Amino acid sequence: MSSRSGADLALLLLGSYRNLVDEVVRELATRGYPDARPSHEYAIRAIRAGADSASDLARRLGVTKQAAAKTIAALVERGYVTTETDPADSRRKNIRITDHGIGLITEGTAIFDEVRARWEVRLGAAELAELETQLAQFVGDSPINLDAPGWAAGQELR
């Protein structure tokens, strides 16, 4: 017999995610990245991981190339990346991360880890590690590619 309902579980998962991410976005804003959205972080990470063109990024993010192109446009606009046509293949536009972009994911990573560390204090290291293992099980058998958080958009803070 369940102490909680499945619907509650969903809300708990989503709520935890929102808490974590909101905290990061909020903190990022105070550290000189006021216009950074979660999706920007994920996108820049994917680019750094090797997605050097729009189509590439699209595949890696699991979204259409049009969506990826929009994201890239936003990143360019905010100065996180630059693009220039590939000299070897003039169809491609190579993406390069700027120092500002590097700064964003560096700070982002740090803040994520800080928040996680706070959770660790509250929960205990072993417990948090186990929680992560358990979550990984749920995600692991997923048809969805975890490297593809197209669904990672999130909304603005209220």
Added chain:
Amino acid sequence: MSSRSGADLALLLLGSYRNLVDEVVRELATRGYPDARPSHEYAIRAIRAGADSASDLARRLGVTKQAAAKTIAALVERGYVTTETDPADSRRKNIRITDHGIGLITEGTAIFDEVRARWEVRLGAAELAELETQLAQFVGDSPINLDAPGWAAGQELR
């Protein structure tokens, strides 16, 4: 030292949520509710819990009343609720849940619980319960009202 990064933790939480909800939506579709979105479920639940007008629902969901009105319009369109102006206060439009709407949350609840039960089998009842307790801690100290999942929208399955 963390075996995982904070950013990974975020993805785990989001991924688990997505898995759970996608499953429910998918199953709901096969049971006669092909156009049901997660937000519909949450909204109907809120209505059932006492939100009998648009402004009411807005407050309960933590969104603007315009957003709530749009949601209600969608629910009406799909036949999950009906509205009629309050005889006592002709500004208000009282919301009533139809049988179809009741069916939706009944089935929805059942499916949520089924999926949770599967997770319980995989993890063990005690472990899942503990996981929920831990998550509740993260959510518990939140400024965000858990009864207000305005951020519960989610996207279409791909």
Added chain:
DNA sequence: TAATGTTGGTCAACCTGGTTGTCCAGGTCG
């Protein structure tokens, strides 16, 4: 080499689920 196919990018239109901002009709209260 020329024809055919594949790939990268872009434009345009649209959808969902939100947001402001403005406005008014209907109640409430002094």
Added chain:
DNA sequence: CGACCTGGACAACCAGGTTGACCAACATTA
């Protein structure tokens, strides 16, 4: 009565996706 809430609706907008159509550039192969 007039001065204020409050419920609802209209319009415009935004983010982050989606389809669909299309073209230019590279790749392949007869």
